Amino acid sequence: MHPSSHLLDTIDSPEDLKKLSRSALPDLAKEIRKTIVDVVSISGGHLASSLGAVELGIALHYVFNTPRDKILWDVGHQAYAHKLLTGRREQFATLRRHGGLSGFTKRSESSYDAFTTGHSSTSISAGLGIACAKHLKKDTSKVVAVIGDGSLTAGLAYEGLNQTGDTHKDKDLIVILNDNEMSISQNVGALSSLLSRTFSASRLQSLRKEFGEFLKSLPRIGENVYQLAKRSEESFKTFVTPGMLFEAFNFEYFGPIDGHNLNHLIDILNNIKTIKEPVLLHVITKKGKGYPQAEKNPVYFHGVGSFDIDTGVCRPKKTNAPSYTEVFGQTMVELARTNDKIIAVTAAMPEGTGLVPFSKSFPDRFFDVGIAEQHGVTFAAGMATEGYCPVVAIYSTFLQRAFDQIIHDVCIENLPVVFALDRGGIVGEDGPTHHGLFDISFLRTIPNMVVMAPKDENELRRMLATAVAHSGPIALRYPRGQAVGVDLDEPIETIPIGSAEVLDRGDDILILAIGSMVSEAQCAAEQLAGSHAVQATVVNARFVKPLDRDLILPLARSIGRVITVEENAVQGGFGSAILELLNDNGICNVKVKRLGIDDVFVEHGPQRALRSKYRMDAAAIVENAREMMED
Numbered sequence: 001m002h003p004s005s006h007l008l009d010t011i012d013s014p015e016d017l018k019k020l021s022r023s024a025l026p027d028l029a030k031e032i033r034k035t036i037v038d039v040v041s042i043s044g045g046h047l048a049s050s051l052g053a054v055e056l057g058i059a060l061h062y063v064f065n066t067p068r069d070k071i072l073w074d075v076g077h078q079a080y081a082h083k084l085l086t087g088r089r090e091q092f093a094t095l096r097r098h099g100g101l102s103g104f105t106k107r108s109e110s111s112y113d114a115f116t117t118g119h120s121s122t123s124i125s126a127g128l129g130i131a132c133a134k135h136l137k138k139d140t141s142k143v144v145a146v147i148g149d150g151s152l153t154a155g156l157a158y159e160g161l162n163q164t165g166d167t168h169k170d171k172d173l174i175v176i177l178n179d180n181e182m183s184i185s186q187n188v189g190a191l192s193s194l195l196s197r198t199f200s201a202s203r204l205q206s207l208r209k210e211f212g213e214f215l216k217s218l219p220r221i222g223e224n225v226y227q228l229a230k231r232s233e234e235s236f237k238t239f240v241t242p243g244m245l246f247e248a249f250n251f252e253y254f255g256p257i258d259g260h261n262l263n264h265l266i267d268i269l270n271n272i273k274t275i276k277e278p279v280l281l282h283v284i285t286k287k288g289k290g291y292p293q294a295e296k297n298p299v300y301f302h303g304v305g306s307f308d309i310d311t312g313v314c315r316p317k318k319t320n321a322p323s324y325t326e327v328f329g330q331t332m333v334e335l336a337r338t339n340d341k342i343i344a345v346t347a348a349m350p351e352g353t354g355l356v357p358f359s360k361s362f363p364d365r366f367f368d369v370g371i372a373e374q375h376g377v378t379f380a381a382g383m384a385t386e387g388y389c390p391v392v393a394i395y396s397t398f399l400q401r402a403f404d405q406i407i408h409d410v411c412i413e414n415l416p417v418v419f420a421l422d423r424g425g426i427v428g429e430d431g432p433t434h435h436g437l438f439d440i441s442f443l444r445t446i447p448n449m450v451v452m453a454p455k456d457e458n459e460l461r462r463m464l465a466t467a468v469a470h471s472g473p474i475a476l477r478y479p480r481g482q483a484v485g486v487d488l489d490e491p492i493e494t495i496p497i498g499s500a501e502v503l504d505r506g507d508d509i510l511i512l513a514i515g516s517m518v519s520e521a522q523c524a525a526e527q528l529a530g531s532h533a534v535q536a537t538v539v540n541a542r543f544v545k546p547l548d549r550d551l552i553l554p555l556a557r558s559i560g561r562v563i564t565v566e567e568n569a570v571q572g573g574f575g576s577a578i579l580e581l582l583n584d585n586g587i588c589n590v591k592v593k594r595l596g597i598d599d600v601f602v603e604h605g606p607q608r609a610l611r612s613k614y615r616m617d618a619a620a621i622v623e624n625a626r627e628m629m630e631d
């Protein structure tokens with residue numbers, strides 16, 4: 001690694017970058033890489049993707065006139081070099097920290113961040129929107145969307161390409177395909193093998209051209225020659241290349257070129273910026289480029305916690321409890337051993353959702369559909385119609401994409417699809433685009449859907465067993481990170497649908513808690529009894545839908561003071577469900593306080609700090625209980 005940052009230290013904006021000679025840029029790239037590795041080794045972050053896009057970031061800001069020209073970084077997880085070059089060098093050490101720089105691009109953070117990101121595959125649609133708006137305003141500045149090969153597996157990207165290629169209107173958009181042959185894991189699907197046909201691509205294209213020229217040179221094309229030409233054209237299609245694909249979308253295709261060769265990048269960008277029609281530039285990069293450990297293991301270094309730079313080894317976490325994700329993954333394997341109908345579906349997150357062990361034990365029953373949550377849900381619905389039991393494991397935040405598919409393709413027909421929602425609640429450093437704070441609200445409104453959240457990892461296992469035995473759509477949501485550390489039942493018992501449990505008994509206040517908030521409620525009950533002489537009944541609701549009305553209603557009636565607690569938006573969530581239940585049953589003289597996230601987007605920061613700031617803890621329950629007692 002380069003010892004100092006004397007070039008980077010001179011850059012406060014892309015204007016300063018432009019003052020450097022081309023020959024200095026490779027050294028600048030080294031300095032940027034060193035800075036990224038240094039900071040991410042402490043703060044954690046998306047290391048491998050950002051290291052792969054260093055030259056791209058330099059070349060784009062060297063050639064284009066940002067922020068007037070707009071660069072949209074898809075997902076935004078590869079944009080650390082962009083941040084360093086656009087006036088955020090001094091704050092870079094605050095990356096992903098509470099109050100510091102976001103790990104993604106964010107409009108409110110910088111005028112150089114053209115679009116706020118975190119979820120994938122938005123760059124082409126948003127870029128086209130910006131380009132069309134510029135066109136209407138007669139603004140001739142340029143728009144560049146940088147999208148990865150993984151992000152190009154999502155349908156949304158093709159919706160953008162399709163509209164961009166509409167020949168009836170001028171669409172001045174440059175799309176850069178940053179192809180490192182990786183999503184988080186190995187990229188999947190027909191597209192990934194198509195993109196790697198680079199050798200045959202150029203060979204076949206020149207063959208095709210030569211053949212066309214030959215035909216044109218003939219004085220008269222008879223029927224036989226014409227038929228031969230058509231057949232040849234057809235057979236060329238079996239060798240479709242990336243260029244042909246994008247040309248079919250009416251893009252001018254350039255590439256593939258080496259995305260780490262600054263001279264080539266700058267030359268070609270200078271050329272294509274003069275073209276006033278859709279352009280696709282295909283660049284080949286290496287995920288983790290420049291940091292050997294990340295080059296060797298890009299999956300591990302995609303999103304990483306703090307690590308030792310010399311060894312690449314992550315700093316150990318303090319607890320011995322497994323994560324919810326691990327327990328989910330192990331339980332899937334256990335259940336699938338005796339139930340050959342269980343199928344696992346992931347949308348490009350086999351590691352993140354804990355499904356790698358399942359994929360190894362049952363490769364035929366494991367499906368990675370790519371970054372295609374909508375397709376994944378409908379695909380699962382199709383499998384369910386054939387008698388299988390698909391378990392769709394998707395982070396809460398990414399399932400938002402598939403809301404219509406859940407209703408239209410799964411719930412209307414009451415199909416037995418299990419939704420395993422990892423990262424339900426506050427996720428931490430990824431911030432507002434990634435917190436899973438809406439699933440309870442959006443799932444509980446859907447007819448036929450059952451919604452559960454476990455209080456600990458043993459209950460997660462029981463809920464998963466319950467879910468695969470259920471005959472309709474059913475969702476369980478659980479948090480990011482370490483579980484509670486309880487013993488696990490063997491064999492796994494199921495839970496009657498809609499049954500809550502009483503954990504503590506007291507006459508003063510009723511605390512109805514769900515999921516991760518159950519342990520906080522118990523802790524609060526202990527404090528209330530110990531220091532404030534307030535006796536609380538604590539109920540682990542287990543189900544948001546259906547609620548255990550036979551247990552909840554008499555308790556609410558007799559105690560008269562109710563606090564609901566959930567790690568979810570308070571609007572429309574578990575607390576709202578309780579209010580509806582009470583109201584619908586004529587119980588209107590009960591005081592109810594709903595605790596949850598109150599109509600805001602939660603910023604990024606450590607999970608613990610955010611939970612405390614947003615009052616998702618025992619202290620908040622105690623405070624609210626005491627206020628209620630005083631009223």
Ligand SMILES: Cc1ncc(C[n+]2csc(CCOP(=O)(O)OP(=O)(O)O)c2C)c(N)n1
Pocket residue numbers: 049052075077078118119120147148149150151152180182183184287302347348349371373398401
């Ligand atoms: C809708 C959505 N689903 C899943 C993810 C999780 N995710 C973030 S980056 C990524 C892989 C993206 O691959 P690619 O675009 O090729 O970028 P690379 O990491 O290779 O640079 C995935 C699956 C996401 N951000 N958004």
Ligand SMILES: CC(=O)[C@@H](O)[C@H](O)COP(=O)(O)O
Pocket residue numbers: 046075077118119184302303352423427430480
């Ligand atoms: C950029 C992105 O969407 C993912 O890489 C995400 O950051 C993963 O989050 P986890 O670290 O919770 O798996």
Ligand SMILES: [Mg+2]
Pocket residue numbers: 148149150151178179180181182183
């Ligand atoms: Mg990629």
